[in-house]
Amino acid sequence: MRVGVLTGGRDCPGLNAVVRAVVRKGAQEYGIEFVGFVDGWRGPLEGETVPLDIPAVRGTLPRGGTILGSSRTDPLRQPDGVRRIRDNLAKHEVGALITIGGRDTLRTAARLAADHGLPCVAVPKTIDNDVPGTDCTLGFDTAVGVATEAIDRLHTTAESHKRVLVVEVMGGETGWIALRSGLAGGANVVLIPEQPFDMDQVCAWVTSRFRASYAPIVVVADGAVPRDGSVALGPRPGSGAGAARLSGVGEWLAGEIERRTGKEARTTVLGHVQRGGSPSAFDRWLATRFGLHAVDAAHEGDFGTMVALRGTDIVRVPLAEATGPLKSVDPRLYAEAGVFFG
Known part of the structure; x- marks a missing residue:
C-alpha cells in the first residue's frame, strides 16, 4: 500500500x-x-x-x-x-x-x-x-505559550512606564488564544470575537486598574469587534470571499483608550510569531x-x-x-x- x-x-x-x-x-x-x-x-x-x-x-x-x-x-x-x-x-x-x-x-x-x-x-x-x-x-498550545510569555514580559514595561499595553493576538473568528493566554498571563481585560465589547466598559476596567496603582494589560483577539460596530470590517488578506476580520483592532483600541482615559497606550501585535x-x-x-x-x-x-x-x-x-x-x-x-x- x-x-x-x-x-x-x-x-x-x-x-x-x-x-x-x-x-x-x-x-x-x-x-x-x-x-x-x-x-x-x-x-x-x-x-x-x-x-x-x-x-x-x-x-x-x-x-x-x-x-x-x-x-x-x-x-x-x-x-x-x-x-x-x-x-x-x-x-x-x-x-x-x-x-x-x-x-x-x-x-x-x-x-x-x-x-x-x-x-x-x-x-x-x-x-x-x-x-x-x-x-x-x-x-494551539504552542501559540498560547508564545502569547502568554509575551504578556508576562509586557507586565514589567507597563508598570515601568505607567501605560496601557494592548496585546493583539491571532484567533480569526474565535477568541481561544486570547482567552487562554490572557487568563494565564494575568491580563486585566480580554476581548474576544464571540463577545462584542463595550468601549465604555473597557475604559472603566482600565481606569479601575490605574486606581489600584497598577498599569493594565489588555489582550484582544484580532477578530474582536466593538458592540456599536464603529470600526469597519475589512477583508482578511489571502482569505476567500466573505471572510473578514477587524483590521488593526489593537492599534484602534489603544487609540480609543488613550483618547477616552487620557492614559498613554501602546500596542504589541504578536502576529506570525504565534505560528512559528x-x-x-x-x-x-x-x-x-x-x-x-x-x-x-x-x-x-x-x-x-x-x-x-x-x-x-x-x-x-x-x-x-x-x-x-x-x-x-x-x-x-x-x-x-x-x-x-x-
Missing part, C-alpha cells in the same frame, strides 16, 4: 511531528510506502511529490513549519481539479491520502471523500482551535498521537474520517463533523475570566 501525505493551509507548530509519526508507524508496522505531496493541495493537483521515508523524517520532531510545504490552494476551484487529483493519485499508486490542515483543508477533504469517493483521512491543525469535533487542534518556531511539549505529544492514529485509519481503509482528541483519547469522527459550525468560546468560560477584569 502507498499513502500520500500533505499539509495544507497556514503553517503551525507540530506539522512535522505528525508526518514523522505517520511515516514511522506506517513503515515499521504496516510496510507502507509514502509519497509526500508538496505545498498542500497543489501537490496532488499538479502531481508534484517529494520522497517521504524514515530517513526523511528523522530529526523533525522539534522542527517548526512543514518539510512538505504548504499553500491555500483549493482544488475544488480549479478546472477539472477533482479529475486531476484522481489521476495523480493513480499515477503515483496512492491508495490513501492523509491530509493535515485547518478548516479549509478539512472541508476540501470532506467534499472529496463524500462527493467523489477519494480515500481521505484527516488531522486537525490550527492555532485558532476552532475545528469542531476535537477538544484541541494541533498548534518549535512546537511545545504538548503539541509534540498531540501531533505524534494524531499521526499514529491517522495511519491506523488509512491502513484500515476508514476513509472520510478525522482523528480527534476527546479527553485523553484519540478517536475518529466523520470528516463532516469537522466542517460544521466553528468551535467558539463558551460564554461560561468567558464569564469565569471576568472576575479578573479591571
